[in-house]
Amino acid sequence: MAPLPWTLSPDRCFDSEPSRRAVARELYGQVRDLPLFCPHGHVSPHLLADPAARLGSPAELFIMPDHYVLRMLVSQGLALEQLGLPTRPSDQHPHGAGVPVETDHRRIWQRFADHFHCFRGTPTGLWLQAELVELFGVTERLSAESAGRIYDHLEARLADPTFAPRALFKRFRIELLATTDAATDTLAAHRALHAEGLTTVRPTFRPDALLALDAPDWPDQIARLSAVAGVEVVDYHSYIVALEQRRAAFKALGALATDHGVVSPYSARLSEREAEAIFTRALRGQARAADSARFTAHMLIEYARMSCEDGLVMQLHAGSLRNHHQALAARFGPDRGADIPLRTEWTRNLRPLLNAYGADPRFRIILFTLDESSYSRELAPLAGYYPAVLIGPPWWFHDSVNGMRRYFDQVIETAGIYNTAGFNDDTRAFASIPARHDVWRRVSCDWLAGQVVQGLLAEDEAVDLAHQLAIGLAKRAYRVEAGGA
């Protein structure tokens, strides 16, 4: 059959009612080409620290590292081995026996293309189409039939130096890119970038692994912390000192924020004595069942205190049950697509933390949820009252056209736009960054256009807010002023 042409509507994501669409186009035209400000994400700093780094094969770029793609293909019955993912050396799982790990990247690509129709109506489908068409110049629709030709096309492009990460970084007009780094990371890549003067790439302090008192690798984590901080962690006090040292090291390399991933945003202040007792038990390998949760609740408040003192913005991502499918995690490790959200309670859980620091002018906390029922019920009321609280953009599964619409619909009336944190792409897929910001800019302009045609905003207000949503609010949230990062 003749190749199906693949084009993107210039009006995609816009409501079809002509008066609204006209306003949306006008607003979008004003913000489409603004620089990208990326204060939270998971791009590897090595990709940018090493001038020789390349994006890899089409399978390595689009499929193998992207848990959005992997999960959909798994849901259709594909094994991760068929997509080239190696099992862990320790894997003894009977289910995997006999499925060889695919090493032919062209075959991986073909399997992906065979199932590309499954991404219809999903944000992943929209991002991929935008990347393939706009960034890589693909002109025919991806399908089982066209897979090979498109693979060839992509391979050729990826071999070109203009598709090297540093070249793309410039082409994307990225003004600032924050990575997410373990608290125990040596930050070697960031130091190299810094030494080279590439200060637009920033680390973010993520200490989650140091809170999991009952995890098998916690002693290792503590050992690593001691080593990297140059502080022997022998008790609760030295643990706090080491953490503060690491925050300072991150800050010295330009970190704007910390990031905390928790199952529940439960916060509770322990007495110094109790915190010390729990920590000592953990060091002895005698942590009790409830210790980890109580210690985490306490440490959230401690991290808020540290944020007041060092000015790092605190990001809190709550409500994901990681590695729901335990067999998958055992065989392939984390972040393969089997994380599932949980109902999340914010009002009571955050009360101790917010009573301690929510009105402190030095403090800022950005809340991210996977439980949309909390938008209008808990998050918007909290952000609409506490000076320290901002609501982060729609997170993960909700970073989508309709997810954004629900967010605008349910958050803004109570919180106001100025208590939100703009957009971040939260991605490890470097090449998808422009596509993700573009969807946000389109949907926010369409939402503003809806407000205008309903007489709820004046046009000049909408123009101002379009800029705020595109970049201003994010810079303000992370305390980077418009004058420069």
Next chain:
Amino acid sequence: MAPLPWTLSPDRCFDSEPSRRAVARELYGQVRDLPLFCPHGHVSPHLLADPAARLGSPAELFIMPDHYVLRMLVSQGLALEQLGLPTRPSDQHPHGAGVPVETDHRRIWQRFADHFHCFRGTPTGLWLQAELVELFGVTERLSAESAGRIYDHLEARLADPTFAPRALFKRFRIELLATTDAATDTLAAHRALHAEGLTTVRPTFRPDALLALDAPDWPDQIARLSAVAGVEVVDYHSYIVALEQRRAAFKALGALATDHGVVSPYSARLSEREAEAIFTRALRGQARAADSARFTAHMLIEYARMSCEDGLVMQLHAGSLRNHHQALAARFGPDRGADIPLRTEWTRNLRPLLNAYGADPRFRIILFTLDESSYSRELAPLAGYYPAVLIGPPWWFHDSVNGMRRYFDQVIETAGIYNTAGFNDDTRAFASIPARHDVWRRVSCDWLAGQVVQGLLAEDEAVDLAHQLAIGLAKRAYRVEAGGA
């Protein structure tokens, strides 16, 4: 006053923006007349097994068996006796004293017509209007004033052999109709249908009553199971054998699926010894408070195992608190409109079951919820990862124009269309089946049209998906290939 004409807009359920409506019309035109595939519902098989069966009076057809109608009339202060519903012989309830059971069906119809305005804006109102106008040829609006004339009209139609259930079955172009049958049902009606070659009517295995260890009639249920299975149930082992025997008997008559109604989707594997102990206590009439819930949690995993082995698709309907109004249940029995949904947790509850069988290629489970907050938070992420999981269509109260829109809005971006199970009408109101499928087809075409005009789907993709949503996904979900049931 002059009779108000009653017509149906050919564009009902379509967005009014002209470009979107044009696409919706085009898509709907392609699927409107496709056959109806009905894999889950509550039509009595006797209605079709007996060639002489008739639909009864207008009151018997439209009011007395329909809990959607009854609940609305009750909410307006009508007593079920006034609607012809007999109280149970055991009824001694003081509230009912003095309200005679209405036997004049014309008066029942009049009471319904007096309150017909209460159904404005409800799916019941939409279905009833479509049935009355399109199927029965009513031409004036139902009201207190027109009630009598319309009753006469309906009575005449219902007396006509072209309105016999078997005639309507053909006229509706029903390709397959699954009923829901107790595990202890003798399946006499289905055997008769089968013997006659009417294999388009299928049973569905529903074993809920055999799980309620603490229900007064549980010993009777076990006795019935023993009798119908020809297996003396004397312990946990023979119980399992008897259930497996019944599944085989259902399957022999063409069953595609099992159905399980639970208050919570809690799953947990018990040891063989513990399952045996609980079952033995129950047989002795000594079931403890928590036994029934734990045993149900265990049996959900057992039913998943059986599904792997016999290939019956597992349907799980969770979150309805049955018989909320206990006085009503005591006087009139179940299914009279007083079931009220509950918040439903899926992520943690289903984890044991899905870790055991969620990636097993032999297994398929379809999840139905009454808690829409779980669509985007739990169900779509689960279906978008586990190969075995599909999300069922909007259930019960959410089988409505806006309920479907919320479903498309909240489910598809994360789960993808191919992890959903299409539509089923879930009705005991046989004559309403075409009206219900028609609403689904209209709303799904309107949703697809919205995707097209926003540049999120190509037109040819939307045409394909319109067919999938109308019938393809349902056949695939219940493992009936397009080539024939």
Next chain:
Amino acid sequence: MAPLPWTLSPDRCFDSEPSRRAVARELYGQVRDLPLFCPHGHVSPHLLADPAARLGSPAELFIMPDHYVLRMLVSQGLALEQLGLPTRPSDQHPHGAGVPVETDHRRIWQRFADHFHCFRGTPTGLWLQAELVELFGVTERLSAESAGRIYDHLEARLADPTFAPRALFKRFRIELLATTDAATDTLAAHRALHAEGLTTVRPTFRPDALLALDAPDWPDQIARLSAVAGVEVVDYHSYIVALEQRRAAFKALGALATDHGVVSPYSARLSEREAEAIFTRALRGQARAADSARFTAHMLIEYARMSCEDGLVMQLHAGSLRNHHQALAARFGPDRGADIPLRTEWTRNLRPLLNAYGADPRFRIILFTLDESSYSRELAPLAGYYPAVLIGPPWWFHDSVNGMRRYFDQVIETAGIYNTAGFNDDTRAFASIPARHDVWRRVSCDWLAGQVVQGLLAEDEAVDLAHQLAIGLAKRAYRVEAGGA
């Protein structure tokens, strides 16, 4: 810069699709000027009882008493002292030290104007604009620059007798205004109004403070109850008698309803003996931890019983965690903007109450939620079955354009329009009453127009329902017939 003109779109809140907008305009034209029926709110009766009462300065009218305004300004880092709010005499809080209480109302107004852009997209912004433009004749947009001129303008208007509360009461065409009054209130203002023949202002019985057995001021509350009821409260029996006496006193002054604010709608019947025991412990100052919650659960059922007997409609507002920020409450008292909603369970919690009285034709209960996830899951099914239950309008944070749309979307299909309670403004901001009703009337007409253009309602049905939503349903809910209050 030149002043920006400030006008209101005559089509505000209407969808922009022309055919729908045309219907919305037509419907709105029919209800815009209907009288205002205000069965639930928090206007002080003294404002109307005293013919000399005035609305105060612009700061006193628009800022200082309005917790919607205060919370947004606090979220931007302003201290309540800067907005003129006095700290309590007992305040010893270190945070407040050094922030003087602003006494210059013009400066308060300036601070508010400096942050007025924060109200973009919020209902508060919409109400304020409508009040300023339509009621006070402001013609330039409120901003930091225009603040002073607008202050002068408002001051002049407020000095005019036509802006006295009684004059506005007439100008607003208020047909009935219910206030909310403590059960222990002497009702002096209401008696004065009554004596003057101003029977369109009605009290509402709110006994919450008498349920908080463990609150420090509970003994005082009981003493006040004894005094005002003329019944010495010495045990549970006399407590009930005193409450019944107060209900009778409220009813004699025209009360239509009672109002109950609870954290959770938990209901449970205690035995007389247990209720007596708890109450006795409380009188002795020995209330136990769980006593207050259990007693409240019991008393909800008792209040339902009393409603059956005296005909007062029972309003239940559940799910607000009051004074989330304890420091704020300690320094400034309640109702300053720091109340945060909680997840709310209705199905199980209300079951005992509804099983006792939900089908009693003498009983009516109106349910208000801050947890929108319960609309389609619990509230609509409950209201769509129990004769006594109505769903109140979108409450508090959800009294907004999108909040109303979600309400219509999620409630009506299951509950039907006739199981809702119309609108109430629930405000203490007297001058905002017309603006609030106007938003409801606009959004409900727009919603009806959407039903019409989608072929789901006939135009004459929509006209009828527009009247119902504007005023009819509220009068019916509170048992005031159309013929007059």
